Amino acid sequence: MGLCDIHVIKEVLSRHGFHFSKSLGQNFLTAQWVPERIAAECGVDKNSCALEVGPGMGCLTNELSKQAEKVVAIELDRALFPVLEETLADCSNVEVVHGDVLKTDLSTICNEKFGDKKVYACANLPYYITTPAISALLDSKMFSGITVMVQKEVAKRICAKAGSSDYSAFSIYVQYYADAKILFDVPAGCFVPQPKVDSAVIRLNPLDKPSVAVKNEKLFFAIVRAAFNQRRKTLVNAISPAFGGRLDKADILSLMKTCNLDERIRGEKLTLEEYAKLSDAADDLLKSKS
Numbered sequence: 509m510g511l512c513d514i515h516v517i518k519e520v521l522s523r524h525g526f527h528f529s530k531s532l533g534q535n536f537l538t539a540q541w542v543p544e545r546i547a548a549e550c551g552v553d554k555n556s557c558a559l560e561v562g563p564g565m566g567c568l569t570n571e572l573s574k575q576a577e578k579v580v581a582i583e584l585d586r587a588l589f590p591v592l593e594e595t596l597a598d599c600s601n602v603e604v605v606h607g608d609v610l611k612t613d614l615s616t617i618c619n620e621k622f623g624d625k626k627v628y629a630c631a632n633l634p635y636y637i638t639t640p641a642i643s644a645l646l647d648s649k650m651f652s653g654i655t656v657m658v659q660k661e662v663a664k665r666i667c668a669k670a671g672s673s674d675y676s677a678f679s680i681y682v683q684y685y686a687d688a689k690i691l692f693d694v695p696a697g698c699f700v701p702q703p704k705v706d707s708a709v710i711r712l713n714p715l716d717k718p719s720v721a722v723k724n725e726k727l728f729f730a731i732v733r734a735a736f737n738q739r740r741k742t743l744v745n746a747i748s749p750a751f752g753g754r755l756d757k758a759d760i761l762s763l764m765k766t767c768n769l770d771e772r773i774r775g776e777k778l779t780l781e782e783y784a785k786l787s788d789a790a791d792d793l794l795k796s797k798s
């Protein structure tokens with residue numbers, strides 16, 4: 509059964525009385541090469557397993573089932589269960605579970621379903637949960653690789669380097685925990701219903717330890733968030749909220765001097781290493797004041 513064939517999609521869905529839900533981010537793939545490439549490039553093999561988020565009609569699930577020892581797919585929309593029963597009838601190594609990925613304890617499900625096998629996360633993510641879903645997948649620390657399709661703009665933001673206009677607090681968050689790269693673009697015409705924007709598939713390779721060592725992670729991320737919350741301001745003027753009123757402008761300028769940062773620099777220019785250095789210097793200063 510060609511699960512990306514638009515005629516098959518329409519016939520099967522109408523037979524089950526299924527209607528796409530915009531609020532659940534339901535844009536199904538109509539280009540077979542896309543799930544084939546995701547399954548081929550996500551890293552899974554016959555000795556490892558895949559956790560899929562949002563199987564929809566099962567086109568990616570079906571491809572993953574050919575590559576992996578076992579696949580578990582978490583789907584929120586109960587209306588898709590009878591559809592998936594039909595489309596995945598021949599995939600004996602696939603289990604579909606009902607749930608919201610954002611409310612699922614990913615370490616428990618991985619331990620229960622896959623034991624000590626390596627697990628790769630894969631998804632054509634619903635747009636409305638892109639950021640929290642990627643955060644949940646990374647935070648769980650359960651995955652050997654995370655390969656997901658997201659809006660192209662978001663993909664560029666996640667993989668952006670310091671100084672680019674796409675660089676954001678989320679770039680730094682993801683790149684702190686993983687190597688991030690764009691694998692390939694997917695035009696809007698590859699989906700039904702067709703979204704307004706193009707997509708891209710990204711691959712995140714979680715790191716054994718964070719990409720930069722910091723003394724105080726909470727402070728590091730507070731500084732990063734403050735810098736990008738007011739990205740048009742210079743760094744010295746943007747980051748004071750991160751210190752809860754405990755450091756004044758002169759303190760921040762002296763920290764920046766210690767870190768060899770120009771006093772007119774903006775947050776979007778700093779690399780992860782520079783944020784780590786600044787955060788460590790701020791942590792030392794805060795400790796010396798308390």
Ligand code: SAM
Nearest residue numbers: 535536537562563564583584585608609632634
């Ligand atoms: N994998 C299919 C494909 O590529 O054609 C469908 C992808 S569609 C973009 C997103 C899927 O995620 C839908 O099946 C939707 O019902 C499901 N979904 C939406 N929110 C979810 C959530 N919070 N947890 C799990 N699945 C969700």
